[in-house]
Amino acid sequence: MRFLSITFLLFSITACDYTNQVSEELNQEPYYDLTGLVERQLAHLNSLRPSVEIMATINGQQEVETMQKDSADWVETLKLFSEASINRPVLQGSYQVKDSTDQNGLNIRIYRAQQPADVEIPYLAVYYQDTLQNVRKIETVFLEKNALYRTERRMEMQLSSSEQGPLLTKYQSSGTQKMIFRDSVHYRVEATLKYPS
Template identity: 30%
Template sequence: MFNVPSLRFWYQKSTLVLLSAFVLGGSACQDKGTMAPVVKSTHQAYDLVGFLDREAQALNTKKAMVRKAVAEDGTVKETKTITSLNWTEELAPFADADINKPALKGLFTVDSSSDALGQQVRRYTAKEDARTNVQEVTYTLDAKGQLVQLDATILQDNMLFGTKKVLHLEAHSGTAPHLVRYHLDETQKLLLMGAERYSVTGEVAQ
């Protein structure tokens, strides 16, 4: 029976093959402190880490349930409703899209616009020579500055392997918790091997 793990557990499991590549001597340019709490912030973008922390606390307090689907290479392996979840761990992978780390200051161009609903859309794109795995992050904010959607693309590439992570998160403007839906899609390609794709989707019970 395929057991639906937490998003962070799946995320760590899917990157084990990458860790083995490091053992063989591979290296990659990585953003410092990607999985660690942010001590200082440049405030060049929306406070994603703060949002994730607040949501995790609210979801844990509410004991929110989630309907999760795990897929491999486009095939859904299992869909299951989970009634007990550590939301701090579940949402941790989305902190990889944080671009407020001091080392990333000034590495992105910013494009601001409004969508059909009058919401602010802020797209941060890594400059061509930027040394960062985060390639693009788009925040959609309501009239009060509340995050209602996050989209991000993270790339890692070297001689032995390449990965592409696509993150998506949706939230509502009402009372906390705001999280409605989240999705993480990761494609891995090892040298001399075919690409593998994994994805996790969560629908939060309201």
Template identity: 30%
Template sequence: MEISFVIVKKTHVMLAAGFLLTTLVSCEQKAAETTGMLYNIDSLLSVQAQYLVQSNASLQKVSVLGNDEKKAVVKPKDSLAWENELNIFREVESVNKPLNQRYYTIERFSDPRSNLLVKAFTEKKDPNTQFSPPVKYLRIYYHGTMANVRKIEAGYEEENALYKSNHLLTLQFQEVYNKTVLTSYFIGGGQKMFLGDSVAYTIQASVTIPH
């Protein structure tokens, strides 16, 4: 009887957290629409970080740098630690800067490989300027409405006096207990140091939530 009580209590906590997650995701999408943002990924990542720490989630990570591969299990201790894990994905937020917004073509279409819809932001070249936004493309795959996101893909580039780098960023989501939850992510790319060698890397991480 004591064990059953603990399970029921945990289920109630998960359901409450799930309701909060669903409400917050819906609210952040509405906020993006009313504030003129292209996509409010900052809010999405913060909501996911809060849920994952409440769910006692952990990460199984495989990192490859050149020929060096490392595997690790990471358990972020709080929402701030989770946000640090996902920090590179906040680079996508630059699409919302007023200077950058006008350099994107926005399209909606059906994904030919799934039953998902896609909202895509793709850089459009302006022959009158050499300016190029750092996010080259952003694609949000969703089921039914934008609140039911299933995958986010982005291509990001940066260049300064020391190096030039490019990144492929992917976030995967699934419906877990009737709520949208981050289940894995991928970061890949390379960096070219001026007067130096190029370095390629990948980071693949899977989220584990205990039952």
């Protein structure tokens, strides 16, 4: 458990209609709502209570463990993805948005920072089927640096279709953490969720 816990350290109209439309547009977030997705997944995880197999590798040492997480554990685990939300007022207008498709026919919306060195999240990609509500995969990069340390995380969530909507099935995080006066730590965490049948 200690080994795994280390890995967790490391988003002509009538006047009335026009007013409603403007109000809705003002309430819409400019980029993909990653925080909202995480909140919906936390609700599913709390009600469905899947087991999770975690394979963690730190500097070449690997450990595999299957566990049942409680709600506090899931909040801490998915906090990494919430922190990668780009829907912050300070980031408005910071990203170029591009749409494409992958080899499997999924649509991809890519948010790429215009000045990557100036933001913590230089890249976010949302893979979806038909509409952004039917998300199938999230890919993102998170960078953080200060006088004491530098962290780079590459993260991914995979989701499947369910009656409740998109449902988290896998997640992974890999990267490097370099603290002042210490060697770099390279890690990778891959987790697979298994829901009760």
